[in-house]
Amino acid sequence: MSQLKVAVIGAGSIAVHRHLPEYAQREDVEIVAVCDILKERAEQVAEEYGAKAYTDYKEAITESGADLVSVCLPNYLHAPVSIFALEQGKHVLCEKPMATSHEEAEQMIAASKQAGKKLMIGHNQRFVASHQKAREIIANGELGRIYNFRTTFGHGGPEGWSVDGADSWFFRKKEAFIGALGDLGVHKADLIRYILGEEFTEVAAMVESSAKKNSDVDDQAVSVLRSESGVIGTLTASWAYKGGEDNSTIIYGEKGNLRLEDDPAYSLIASFTDGTRVNYELGQIQTNDSGGQTSSGVVDHFVESVLNDTEPLINGEEGHKSLSIILAALESNETKKNVTIS
Numbered sequence: 001m002s003q004l005k006v007a008v009i010g011a012g013s014i015a016v017h018r019h020l021p022e023y024a025q026r027e028d029v030e031i032v033a034v035c036d037i038l039k040e041r042a043e044q045v046a047e048e049y050g051a052k053a054y055t056d057y058k059e060a061i062t063e064s065g066a067d068l069v070s071v072c073l074p075n076y077l078h079a080p081v082s083i084f085a086l087e088q089g090k091h092v093l094c095e096k097p098m099a100t101s102h103e104e105a106e107q108m109i110a111a112s113k114q115a116g117k118k119l120m121i122g123h124n125q126r127f128v129a130s131h132q133k134a135r136e137i138i139a140n141g142e143l144g145r146i147y148n149f150r151t152t153f154g155h156g157g158p159e160g161w162s163v164d165g166a167d168s169w170f171f172r173k174k175e176a177f178i179g180a181l182g183d184l185g186v187h188k189a190d191l192i193r194y195i196l197g198e199e200f201t202e203v204a205a206m207v208e209s210s211a212k213k214n215s216d217v218d219d220q221a222v223s224v225l226r227s228e229s230g231v232i233g234t235l236t237a238s239w240a241y242k243g244g245e246d247n248s249t250i251i252y253g254e255k256g257n258l259r260l261e262d263d264p265a266y267s268l269i270a271s272f273t274d275g276t277r278v279n280y281e282l283g284q285i286q287t288n289d290s291g292g293q294t295s296s297g298v299v300d301h302f303v304e305s306v307l308n309d310t311e312p313l314i315n316g317e318e319g320h321k322s323l324s325i326i327l328a329a330l331e332s333n334e335t336k337k338n339v340t341i342s
């Protein structure tokens with residue numbers, strides 16, 4: 001079987017826990033390059049996968065013969081590295097948040113179009129079984145008109161996740177650009193757009209940097225969103241949820257409500273106004289402790305979109321729309337005004 005060759009750029013936690021093992025599981029993909037700015041880290045991870053180690057992303061992309069590139073880098077590098085790879089004729093899977101500005105996101109989309117190569121953003125929440133089922137229930141009209149939601153993603157912070165712990169780039173504005181909102185909030189922005197099948201038009205937010213020392217980014221944010229059809233709800237992101245992660249979403253509609261990833265036993269509970277309650281035992285969501293599903297679904301979807309020449313579910317435009325909600329929340333916090341998303 002002819003194999004697609006992949007270069008993984010950045011050998012930190014997301015590369016090691018998700019991208020690399022998920023590529024390695026596939027017989028139709030060969031990992032040819034692992035790149036990290038830290039030589040020892042690149043070499044150690046590359047050796048594990050029988051790949052060549054690089055410290056320069058440009059060399060890894062141009063010299064390895066890769067067809068695919070996974071961008072697993074600090075946020076400020078997403079756009080430049082993705083654009084470089086696309087210009088070199090590679091298909092790109094870029095981690096979230098897609099970029100640090102509208103301009104960067106637009107440039108990434110343009111580079112993908114110009115090259116005729118796929119660009120996918122790693123919004124794995126769309127591949128979680130409970131989230132997919134909720135989208136189906138709502139699209140079928142089983143919940144009637146949707147009025148309200150609350151979606152939240154919080155944990156103790158990236159020091160428990162990043163390969164560099166408390167010294168991580170996640171806490172430095174120059175590299176991260178945005179904290180919990182970009183790390184966790186953007187996942188929920190993408191998720192709520194996906195579940196409701198609607199775009200959001202208005203955002204108001206309060207953002208704080210109160211929980212972390214040695215950090216110059218936000219570590220918690222609460223935002224209120226309004227959709228094009230008038231659904232309103234809250235989106236919360238936090239690195240200050242001590243003692244356990246909260247990755248839950250509740251949707252309130254005319255005929256009942258859906259509780260997603262809110263109950264330890266049932267990843268989706270549907271309660272209807274006629275008294276019916278349905279407990280769904282679906283695959284659990286992946287957490288930072290690597291619990292839940294063994295595969296995020298992201299890498300498989302990306303590879304299949306390349307093999308079948310189909311548009312990835314979360315292409316550049318989708319990544320940009322989700323990022324726009326977060327950029328609007330930041331603007332709202334700064335201006336102390338509601339921000340309209342055009």
Ligand SMILES: NC(=O)c1ccc[n+]([C@@H]2O[C@H](COP(=O)([O-])OP(=O)(O)OC[C@H]3O[C@@H](n4cnc5c(N)ncnc54)[C@H](O)[C@@H]3O)[C@@H](O)[C@H]2O)c1
Binds near residue numbers: 037041169
């Ligand atoms: N989809 C998800 O659920 C999810 C979860 C966690 C992180 N992420 C995203 O993945 C990306 C990476 O995060 P992480 O958790 O792996 O971070 P991490 O801190 O664990 O690793 C980042 C790695 O990038 C390397 N690096 C930095 N600059 C580099 C450069 N110029 N060239 C090559 N390597 C360089 C670092 O040395 C480090 O090994 C971030 O954008 C983050 O938001 C996504």
